[in-house]
Amino acid sequence: MYKPKYTLTNSLLITIGKIEAAKEVIINAPLLPMWEKKFRDSALARTIHHGTHIEGNQLDFEEAKQVIFSQNLHAVRSRDVQEILNYRAVLDYIESEWKDSNTTLGERVITKIHSLVVNKILPPDLSGAYRTKKVVIKDSSTGDITFTPPEPEEVPLLVSEFASWFSKTGASVLHPVLKAGISHHELVRIHPFLDGNGRVARAVSTLVLYVGGYDIRRFFSLEEQYDKDPLSYYEYLQKANLGDLTPWLEYFTDKLAIELEIIKQKIKRLSVDSHMKERLGGKQLFLNERQMKMLEYIQDAGYLQNQAFGSLFPDYSEDTVLRDLKDLMDKNIIKKVGKTKGAKYVSVKA
Numbered sequence: 001m002y003k004p005k006y007t008l009t010n011s012l013l014i015t016i017g018k019i020e021a022a023k024e025v026i027i028n029a030p031l032l033p034m035w036e037k038k039f040r041d042s043a044l045a046r047t048i049h050h051g052t053h054i055e056g057n058q059l060d061f062e063e064a065k066q067v068i069f070s071q072n073l074h075a076v077r078s079r080d081v082q083e084i085l086n087y088r089a090v091l092d093y094i095e096s097e098w099k100d101s102n103t104t105l106g107e108r109v110i111t112k113i114h115s116l117v118v119n120k121i122l123p124p125d126l127s128g129a130y131r132t133k134k135v136v137i138k139d140s141s142t143g144d145i146t147f148t149p150p151e152p153e154e155v156p157l158l159v160s161e162f163a164s165w166f167s168k169t170g171a172s173v174l175h176p177v178l179k180a181g182i183s184h185h186e187l188v189r190i191h192p193f194l195d196g197n198g199r200v201a202r203a204v205s206t207l208v209l210y211v212g213g214y215d216i217r218r219f220f221s222l223e224e225q226y227d228k229d230p231l232s233y234y235e236y237l238q239k240a241n242l243g244d245l246t247p248w249l250e251y252f253t254d255k256l257a258i259e260l261e262i263i264k265q266k267i268k269r270l271s272v273d274s275h276m277k278e279r280l281g282g283k284q285l286f287l288n289e290r291q292m293k294m295l296e297y298i299q300d301a302g303y304l305q306n307q308a309f310g311s312l313f314p315d316y317s318e319d320t321v322l323r324d325l326k327d328l329m330d331k332n333i334i335k336k337v338g339k340t341k342g343a344k345y346v347s348v349k350a
Contacts, residue, residue: 002161004182006245012178015253019177022260023216029267032287039219039263044068048087050227051202057083082120090116090203095218098210105183105208106163110192113203117196130155131194147241149191158190166208176212180205181252185240202226219263225255290316291324294345298334303344 031039049057049064059067059080067084090113097103115128130152137147150158162183169179184205191197202223209215226233232251240248287295290313297312298304309321325345328334337344 002158002165002186004165004186004245005243006178006182006249009246009250011250012246012253015250015257016175016177018257019214019253019260022257022264023214025264026216026219026260026267031267032292034287034289035292036217039217039267041069043219043221044088044091046221046224047091047206048084049223050221051199051223052080052083052087054223054227054230054233055083055198059084079121086117086119086121087199087203089119090199091206094203094207094210097207098215103211105166105204105211107159109207110159110163110187110200110204114193114196114200117199117203118193122195126194130159130192133194135191135194137191146238149189155190155192159192162186162190171212176209176214177253177256178249179212180208180214181249182245183208184252185237185245185248188237189241216260216263219267220256220259222255222259225259287328288324290321291328294324294328295333295347298345298347303337303346305344306341 045061045065045068048068049059049061052064053059057064057080064084067081068088093112093116097109103109111128111130118127132152134152135149136145137149138144139146166179166183171179174182184201187201187204188197193200206222210218236248236251293312294304297308304325306318309318313321325334325336328345329336332348334345335348337346
């Protein structure tokens with residue numbers, strides 16, 4: 001029976017506390033639908049790009065976004081395009097599983113994710129099928145063998161034991177973030193498939209977070225944090241193969257805490273103040289992108305003056321900007337202080 005070995009260190013407890021604090025800010029922040037979509041689209045693009053780039057995909061971020069959102073298949077690197085499309089399909093599948101209240105992480109989900117990861121890349125008979133060959137993991141720079149995954153004959157039983165452990169380990173026993181980190185490593189260690197194991201492991205850990213109540217509005221991308229320093233990512237996974245998962249879990253939770261802190265700070269700059277929501281009687285506030293940029297500027301600088309119009313909105317006339325400001329004043333969101341060109345637009349306090 002699978003039983004992960006780790007120590008609940010002070011470092012882990014402190015980092016989980018940071019994750020909880022950031023989570024509360026993010027999920028409770030009153031965001032306009034436009035910004036909600038922007039955050040979600042950004043996380044989607046970053047997850048897909050970095051989740052494939054770390055495996056060697058050569059598309060840059062802008063090229064990947066073009067494939068993700070326009071389904072453009074005219075890029076020159078066909079396998080790279082297919083990997084992007086496949087990981088988009090994986091995330092769509094994860095979302096559908098997450099929304100299904102009866103979802104349990106078992107072999108069905110793991111093999112389905114693999115089949116989506118390698119669609120049109122591996123032959124159909126290898127799609128979602130456990131490997132039947134022995135494999136080794138080598139250092140890409142030296143060629144030295146760094147890890148030998150279990151024998152192929154062991155794979156079905158190991159995956160079954162992992163799935164059994166997962167189903168029997170509830171949130172009252174293990175924090176969902178730790179459960180996601182453990183799941184990530186165990187699938188990398190077992191290496192159930194000939195190709196695509198890293199993407200499967202990262203996708204499964206994301207699903208585990210979602211199911212455990214840590215979807216956090218789907219604003220985050222752990223893949224981007226890994227891809228900033230892939231050497232460290234693989235080193236910590238390698239350390240965990242020695243049997244003690246503690247260093248890996250400290251790394252995993254730290255990367256999630258860093259990512260959520262970045263999102264939290266962005267949201268704090270864009271969130272509509274709670275007093276504004278109260279004044280509107282809970283009604284939805286509809287603002288255009290220029291007006292949101294104005295509010296963000298006022299929140300950062302404390303006020304907005306006419307002199308800043310040119311740098312903030314180089315493509316719009318002053319009349320257009322003034323009409324947007326008047327609309328914000330009519331909504332009692334901002335007010336004008338002073339009557340000359342030196343007048344300031346400031347936030348209306350409760």
